[in-house]
Amino acid sequence: MTTTTTHGGQAASPRTAPDAPGRRTPGGFAGAVASEWTKLWSVRAAYLCLLAGLAITGVFTFYYASIARINDHPVQPVGNAAAASAVISQFAVVILATVAVTSEYSTGSVRATLLWVPRRHRVHAAKALVTAVVAFLSGAVFALVGTAVAWGAFDGRASLDIGTTVQQILAVGAYQALVAVLTVGVAFATRHPAGALSILITLLWALPSVLLGLGGDTFTAVNDHLPHGAGDHFMHVGADAPYTSATAILIVVAWAAAAHLIGLFVLRRTDA
């Protein structure tokens, strides 16, 4: 193996040093992220989810603001409409992130992915990061559009403070990013879209609805420690929260981290 050349006419360096460290070109985590990014945008599902999320936000914020106006609610920060819309628009992120994982299992392409990036924690982290970045940016854009729609529909029943509004828009983005991480973890743990979606819909919507519907201090306190209950406390401004915004974020982070670790545990243990 000294001076062989390949059909491409290139030097045979890959053969003599197949895995030499210190190449300029990235592999490892950077490569895994680039690969996941390419895969995400190469199928229509991602675009459809984001489009749906945008439409849902527009409709929701319009109604939220219109109801506040019609019912003469007290003046509130305009960003609250977008913050409230996350209860529905989070499912655009949930579906996007679920499909990004489970479609690989249903098509068998997860084997290809693990051949390209054999370190499973790296695959898992890359998927979580890519969907989180997309969820953050799209969540912030949804919130920005939703705030603009709501401003028109509030027609004076809302206050506009640039600092607060920007903060709320970023808070929605951050919440959506954490939902993406949570979803990727659940999806890797279940491997099937039906299982993942039932868990996530229960956790993020059905359970909170039931708890708040039943009312009472205990149920409300439980809901305050669920991902959306806590997320709502740092996206919403003006409502009384049982803890600080920092604590609220940490609760959502804890949920996302727990789901991530469970997903990783399953992914590492099982055969592909």
Next chain:
Amino acid sequence: MISLRGLTKRYGGTLAVDDLTFDIQTGRVTGFLGPNGAGKSTTMRMILGLDHPTRGRALIAGRPYADLRRPLRAVGAMLDARAVHPARSGRTHLVAQARANGIPVRRVDEVLETVGLTKAARRPAGTYSLGMSGRLGVAGALLGDPPVLILDEPVNGLDPDGVRWIRRLVRDQAAEGRTVFLSSHLMSEMQLTADHLVIIGRGRLLSDTSMTDFLAAASPASARASVPDPEQRATLVRRLMAIDGVSVETSADGELTVEGSTAAEVGDLAHHCGVRLHGLSDIRVSLEQAYMDLTARSVEYATGGTAERGRQ
């Protein structure tokens, strides 16, 4: 080089792969044979880090697959050609693959050209025929220009042209000094392609030999000779029959089938007696036949499952 050491995979109560130990050498094509369910794909998946061995290990150039930072530059693999997202184009699939290992994207177009998929490259992979999917799989295996190729049933679904193309490609890769490990159900194809054979049955190693030795061991020396002159034919038959352990059959058209002697020996003897020959060749058992003999024996032997386990 790929080394397997005591590689074992147990699913519940069944041993899919049972204590496999062998090396796959550089610079030659190693064929991987075995009946359905013998554990070939499981073995390949374990070599590639997709399945976790119950015991033992598989190393590529001394390292587990999962420890390779840019594995596609070290090993090119094709397991299931259909395992591609159907909505993703073949080219995008390869671009995502290239980016994962820092392979320049222009290399994607090179391998698409190599496998003859340039025209279909931007179509969704779900619209590909089985043969086209196979070509995409091979393109993926070649992408990182790796020194090791692992191909599971690469000729599956290919037309005769495609089969020849794979054969030539695989031979070329081995001639360039690469390690090629491939499985196939097509025995005639394997006979033309592989230099070395690893045969497993019921997860156990049955044979790890060169193709030549395997065929030679399976077929006792025998030769076919054509002698035009009847008198000389009779002389040769008489002289051959005089040798211990040699028997001769004469067909209606005067062709001799000599068992227990090689063509070289028959030729030497004919020359010695001044017998004119019109044809002389060794009779070889085909790989298919030799393989069937071996696996038939192993299946019989394996059917006595309890006895087999008792030996361990």
